[in-house]
Structures are given as structure tokens and as C-alpha cells.
Amino acid sequence: MAQTRLVRRLDIWDRLNDALRAQGDRLLLAGLWLFFLTFGAWAILTETDAFAIGVVTGSVLALGAIGLTLIFGILKFAHFAHGDSMMLAAYIAFFLLTGTMVGDRTDTQALPFTLNDLPGATERLPWIDAFGGGDFSFGYGLLLALLLTALVMGGLFVILDRLVYRPLRRRHSSIVILAIASLGIAISMRSVILVFWASSPRFYVPGIRPTTDLPFDVRIVTDQIFIFVAAMLTAALVYFLLFRTKLGKAMRAIADNSDLAQVSGINTEQIVIWTWVISGALVSVAGVMLALQARLSPELGFVLLLPLFAATILGGIGSPQGALVGGMIIGISQEVAVSFDFISPGYKFSVAFVILILILLVRPRGLFGAKA
Amino acid sequence: MTAILQAEGVYAGYGEVEILHGVSLTVNEGEIVAVIGPNGAGKSTLLKAIFGLVPVSNGSVRLLGHDVTNLATDRIVAEGMSYVPQTDNVFPSLTIEENLEMGAYTRRNGIGDRLDHVFGLFPDIAPRRRERAGRLSGGQRQMLALARALMLDPRVLLLDEPSASLSPKMVDSIFEKIAHVNREGVAILLIEQNAREALGFSSRAYVLAMGENRFEGDAQGILDNEEVGKLYLGE
Numbered sequence: 001m002a003q004t005r006l007v008r009r010l011d012i013w014d015r016l017n018d019a020l021r022a023q024g025d026r027l028l029l030a031g032l033w034l035f036f037l038t039f040g041a042w043a044i045l046t047e048t049d050a051f052a053i054g055v056v057t058g059s060v061l062a063l064g065a066i067g068l069t070l071i072f073g074i075l076k077f078a079h080f081a082h083g084d085s086m087m088l089a090a091y092i093a094f095f096l097l098t099g100t101m102v103g104d105r106t107d108t109q110a111l112p113f114t115l116n117d118l119p120g121a122t123e124r125l126p127w128i129d130a131f132g133g134g135d136f137s138f139g140y141g142l143l144l145a146l147l148l149t150a151l152v153m154g155g156l157f158v159i160l161d162r163l164v165y166r167p168l169r170r171r172h173s174s175i176v177i178l179a180i181a182s183l184g185i186a187i188s189m190r191s192v193i194l195v196f197w198a199s200s201p202r203f204y205v206p207g208i209r210p211t212t213d214l215p216f217d218v219r220i221v222t223d224q225i226f227i228f229v230a231a232m233l234t235a236a237l238v239y240f241l242l243f244r245t246k247l248g249k250a251m252r253a254i255a256d257n258s259d260l261a262q263v264s265g266i267n268t269e270q271i272v273i274w275t276w277v278i279s280g281a282l283v284s285v286a287g288v289m290l291a292l293q294a295r296l297s298p299e300l301g302f303v304l305l306l307p308l309f310a311a312t313i314l315g316g317i318g319s320p321q322g323a324l325v326g327g328m329i330i331g332i333s334q335e336v337a338v339s340f341d342f343i344s345p346g347y348k349f350s351v352a353f354v355i356l357i358l359i360l361l362v363r364p365r366g367l368f369g370a371k372a
Numbered sequence: 373m374t375a376i377l378q379a380e381g382v383y384a385g386y387g388e389v390e391i392l393h394g395v396s397l398t399v400n401e402g403e404i405v406a407v408i409g410p411n412g413a414g415k416s417t418l419l420k421a422i423f424g425l426v427p428v429s430n431g432s433v434r435l436l437g438h439d440v441t442n443l444a445t446d447r448i449v450a451e452g453m454s455y456v457p458q459t460d461n462v463f464p465s466l467t468i469e470e471n472l473e474m475g476a477y478t479r480r481n482g483i484g485d486r487l488d489h490v491f492g493l494f495p496d497i498a499p500r501r502r503e504r505a506g507r508l509s510g511g512q513r514q515m516l517a518l519a520r521a522l523m524l525d526p527r528v529l530l531l532d533e534p535s536a537s538l539s540p541k542m543v544d545s546i547f548e549k550i551a552h553v554n555r556e557g558v559a560i561l562l563i564e565q566n567a568r569e570a571l572g573f574s575s576r577a578y579v580l581a582m583g584e585n586r587f588e589g590d591a592q593g594i595l596d597n598e599e600v601g602k603l604y605l606g607e
Binding site: 250252260261262 | 455
């Protein structure tokens with residue numbers, strides 16, 4: 001009798017503990033959201049310019065992070081080649097557009113026909129007159145180049161999967177081996193960029209870029225509006241794919257439980273191939289937007305890995321909505337932080353690092369992550 | 373009676389470790405066949421080998437006369453056999469309806485009709501079709517797992533311990549559902565820890581021990597068999 005009472009008391013104690021922990025968890029999440037939203041609101045009011053740039057940077061980061069989180073969800077490894085893939089894609093688009101490549105001493109024209117040779121391809125796309133401001137810096141040639149690059153990168157990713165990742169999967173290699181393999185691919189990609197396009201920065205369109213005045217005295221480069229809109233449209237497409245199409249649902253099913261997906265009759269290897277194709281397209285959009293926002297530079301992709309992973313983990317690994325929000329938060333924090341006088345712009349990426357460490361300490365599963 | 377599923381002299385295992393040493397069984401049309409036996413007898417491995425999840429090194433598995441030994445699971449599913457694992461048998465972050473759609477992944481059309489049919493069989497989960505499967509209770513998850521496996525209208529259903537970790541009341545209702553599905557024309561092969569209860573509603577049974585056939589016969593016969601009772605039913 002006494003024993004049952006003791007057991008019951010322990011049971012109640014356990015339940016109370018669980019309830020408290022669950023409550024604490026909810027409070028912490030609410031606190032994190034409150035913190036980020038307050039920070040955002042404050043940044044809009046006081047650092048409006050930096051906030052606007054941050055939104056643009058954030059949307060590029062978000063695109064990269066969505067791809068990263070997708071690959072993690074389905075293949076279960078950290079794709080360290082993501083940043084360099086973005087940069088490689090940016091250079092491939094550059095090559096298709098201009099045909100420029102490093103020659104013996106100077107740059108040479110390596111392609112007999114480039115997208116810039118198309119009639120009117122370099123004519124600047126017009127920004128909507130009613131809003132005022134200058135046009136975009138690029139013509140429709142860049143959009144075509146982006147489309148072709150998406151196909152090339154999709155193909156490249158599928159080939160890399162066949163040559164590297166699939167044999168490792170078949171051998172039941174650990175996720176560490178897969179991640180290290182992707183690190184090797186990252187270094188190879190950077191070397192390819194250095195061999196073909198050398199180390200000095202390049203631009204899709206040389207020269208000064210037109211700007212636009214937005215409400216609240218914010219002046220940004222017109223291209224940045226394009227970057228933001230393109231990134232949001234792409235994110236919406238990914239959302240549609242994942243939640244409204246059969247392929248996307250199968251991708252989420254595999255992310256949930258790949259054994260059960262296989263048992264249900266889903267051809268998991270086929271879905272893996274589609275995942276790479278989609279990731280290739282995502283990496284291309286993200287890479288070209290990054291190069292449009294900053295520049296083409298061989299080491300930029302690798303440098304970007306830290307904010308990309310920070311965004312992915314902050315949002316919750318495997319969650320596409322999380323990656324979108326995480327990318328935005330990291331992008332905005334970076335830009336706003338370096339707009340203060342006491343933080344030099346050189347420390348931009350350390351902001352991502354600080355957020356990454358804090359989130360790992362406080363809530364490792366991120367804002368949208370499922371319970372382990 | 374036509375045989376729907378026939379396993380003959382199946383040898384299978386993981387890597388170097390052989391677990392099944394020539395197991396044979398038959399599931400005929402309209403039957404519920406139970407496989408019972410002590411822990412480590414190879415019951416789960418047998419189901420997995422039949423379903424192509426564990427490589428069969430020798431012997432054959434035939435489904436409706438077709439050889440399906442070591443076939444890829446998506447092909448086996450298309451041939452008319454479905455499998456419900458013991459644990460982790462739903463996709464927690466997908467909605468109930470999406471779970472069922474995944475069960476019908478290889479099917480191109482007629483999914484809507486099939487959904488209606490399956491929801492008719494499992495009225496408990498029908499009103500929650502837009503909820504995430506992770507929110508379901510253990511018993512409801514088991515119902516959803518069964519429903520998922522029925523989406524392709526299989527001829528035979530393999531169930532790995534459908535009653536595991538369920539409350540006694542839930543066990544009864546799951547067994548009731550299985551019997552109901554069986555009456556609709558789906559042959560069933562199941563393995564069970566609750567051997568006595570499983571035998572109570574099965575047509576025939578096989579007793580497995582050390583990866584080999586030990587006994588077989590109609591369920592009542594197995595229940596009455598003194599040796600089986602002593603060794604495996606805990607009398």
C-alpha cells in the first residue's frame with residue numbers, strides 16, 4: 001500500500017516535471033520570437049537603410065539555407081559544398097553570358113556564341129516607371145543564363161550523387177563521411193573557379209548600378225528589388241512543391257522516415273535524384289542573386305557557409321519555413337550590426353557565428369525544428 | 373484454395389549472420405496466417421525477407437505465382453503485397469491524408485475513391501484527416517498504418533506485431549479491424565507476441581524457432597498442441 005502511494009507520488013512528480021519542462025520550452029520559444037521581432041521592429045525604425053539591405057542579404061541567405069535544409073532532410077548530411085556550389089553556379093551563368101575565361105595572359109573569349117550576343121540581351125530591363133528611379137543593371141540575357149545554369153547545376157549534382165554520394169550511401173557510410181566528401185567537393189569547385197576565372201572579382205555588368213528611392217528615405221540599388229522578389233518567388237515555389245505536389249510530399253515523407261517511405265512503395269533513389277535536381281536549381285538562383293548583390297569571387301561561397309548553416313540551424317534543421325525565417329534573421333542582424341560604428345564591417349560574418357552559438361546553447365532544434 | 377503467397381526454403385540474414393535457415397510458408401486466399409515463436413526465432417526477419425527488405429540468399433518467394441524474391445520494394449508493393457512495420461509506421465509530420473497518399477504513391481489515379489474507402493474502414497481517423505499524424509494516439513497510429521498499407525488494395529498484408537505496445541482494449545479493436553479487412557478479401561500474414569490471442573482469430577499458424585519451421589497447422593490445432601503450449605504459449 002505504502003509502495004503504491006510512493007509510486008503514485010513519483011508519477012505525479014514526473015508529470016509535474018514534464019509539464020514544467022514543456023512550459024519552459026514554450027516560454028523560451030516565445031522569448032526568442034519576441035526578441036527577434038523586437039529587434040526587427042527596432043531596426044526598421046532606427047536603422048532603416050541597413051534593415052533594407054539586410055532583407056536583401058537575408059533573402060539570398062534564405063534561398064541557400066532552403067537548399068541546405070532540403071538536402072539535410074532527405075540525405076541526412078551537412079552539404080558543405082553548398083556555398084561553393086552557389087558560387088560555381090554564379091560563374092557558370094557569367095560564362096554563358098559573356099563567354100569570358102582566363103587565357104594565357106589575359107581573359108579570352110572562349111565561347112563562339114554567348115547569351116549577350118542575342119539581340120537586345122544586354123539592354124537593361126526597365127524598373128516600373130511609376131516608382132521612379134533607375135532601371136535594373138542587367139538585360140534578359142542574365143535571366144536566360146540563370147535558367148540554363150539551373151539545368152547545368154541540376155545535372156552536375158545528379159552526376160556528383162552517382163559518382164560520390166550514392167556509392168557512399170550503398171556502403172552505409174556515416175553522415176560524417178558524407179559531409180567530409182562534400183567538403184572535398186567544395187574545395188574542388190573552388191579550384192575549378194580559380195583555374196577558369198582566376199581570383200580577381202568579376203561582375204555580370206561592369207560599371208555603376210542604378211538606384212531607386214523607396215519610401216522612408218531608403219535608397220537601394222534597383223537590382224536588389226529584383227533579388228528580393230526573385231528569392232521570395234523561388235521560396236514560394238519550393239513551398240508549393242513540398243506541400244502541394246506528389247513529389248514534394250514524397251520528399252517530406254522520406255525526410256520523416258525513409259525506411260517507411262520505401263516500404264510504402266516510394267522509389268527513394270528516384271526521389272533523391274529529384275532532390276538533387278531541385279537543389280541544383282535552388283543553388284543557381286541563390287548563387288546568381290548573391291553575385292548580383294555582391295560580386296563574383298572564388299572564396300565568397302566558402303565564406304558564406306557559416307551564415308548559411310547559422311540560418312539553417314536557427315530555423316531548425318530540415319524545416320524549409322525555418323530556413324526562410326533563419327536566413328532573414330541572420331541577414332538583417334549582420335547588416336544592422338555592422339551599421340553601428342563600433343563593429344567594423346569586417347566582423348559581418350561573426351554576427352552569424354554569435355547567433356549560431358547562442359541558438360545551439362539555448363535551443364538546438366531551432367525556431368521551427370521538430371522535437372528530437 | 374489458391375495460394376497467394378508462397379515462401380519456399382528461405383535462407384536470409386544480415387551480412388554474414390544467417391537468421392533464417394530454410395523457412396517455408398504459404399498464405400492462401402482469404403486466410404489469416406499467424407507466425408509465432410520465441411524472441412529471436414526470426415519472425416521479423418522472415419517478414420522482411422518476404423518483403424524484399426532483407427536479402428534472400430537461397431529459396432524463393434512467390435506472390436500470385438510471380439517470383440518476387442529480392443525484388444525492390446516499390447515493385448513488390450505494385451505486385452499486391454503491403455507491409456506494416458512494428459514501430460515508426462506513420463510519417464509524423466505529414467497529415468493523415470498525406471500519409472495515405474504516400475501509401476498509394478505508385479498509383480496514378482483513383483486515389484480519391486480509395487481514400488473514401490479506407491476512411492470508411494477506419495472512421496476514427498477520418499475526421500482528423502488534415503491533422504499531423506504525429507498527434508495521433510498509439511492506437512490511432514496503428515489504424516493509420518493499417519490504412520496506409522491498404523491504399524493500394526493489396527492481395528496480402530504483412531503485419532509485424534500489430535498489437536505491440538497497445539492497451540488491452542486497443543489490442544481487441546485492432547484485431548477486430550484486421551479480421552474485418554480480411555473479410556473484405558485481403559489475405560493476412562502476421563507475427564505476434566500475444567500468441568494466444570492471435571491464434572484465436574487466425575485460420576492457420578506456423579511456429580518458428582531458431583530460424584526454422586517447428587510446427588504448422590490450423591490455429592486451433594496449434595493452440596491444443598501440448599508441446600507448443602508448453603514451449604511457446606507459457607503454460
